[in-house]
Amino acid sequence: QQQVKQSPQSLIVQKGGISIINCAYENTAFDYFPWYQQFPGKGPALLIAIRPDVSEKKEGRFTISFNKSAKQFSLHIMDSQPGDSATYFCAASPGGATNKLIFGTGTLLAVQP
């Protein structure tokens, strides 16, 4: 029940395209869903986060879509750029507790010029 399942494992997108990464969870106590971006040799950095009281959150080219009934959420990267090439992790926690954050398995995104 503590798992967060993430897909795909890797993704290749052309510059200007839309990148979509999906996550699913089981634990209905989860109520905070962040996405982290990690570049090679660096630690993960928070990209965007959502709570289940909204179905969508947008920040620039990054959008989280949330489906509470399906227990799924996804990250959409619009107008993908080569600089977006990184590993993306979804995560979830109950009560927004950062000390109980469970990460997905990561998606390696490559945006081709």
Place this chain on the structure above:
Amino acid sequence: DTAVSQTPKYLVTQMGNDKSIKCEQNLGHDTMYWYKQDSKKFLKIMFSYNNKELIINETVPNRFSPKSPDKAHLNLHINSLELGDSAVYFCASSQDGTLGKLFFGSGTQLSVL
């Protein structure tokens, strides 16, 4: 000026040795963490400290011992290193353990030969 800094960046050692990784944050955060990222990039929490008090101790072997001399520092000492300990270890911090974003260091790549 780095928010969360950890040293060393790389650590190569023989099986059976004892080693330490140091972490410092200058963000004034109350909570610090150690995460392990394995070769498949899976991120898993190991420990969480809040104001020098151990909050989370995930099923980590006793050979791993965190030490927090003050709330700005969280070191990780590993005894009797094993091949399976090879991974990237990330230190992170957050304002508190209940809400908000994690700030990660750049990681320590540990290679046990």
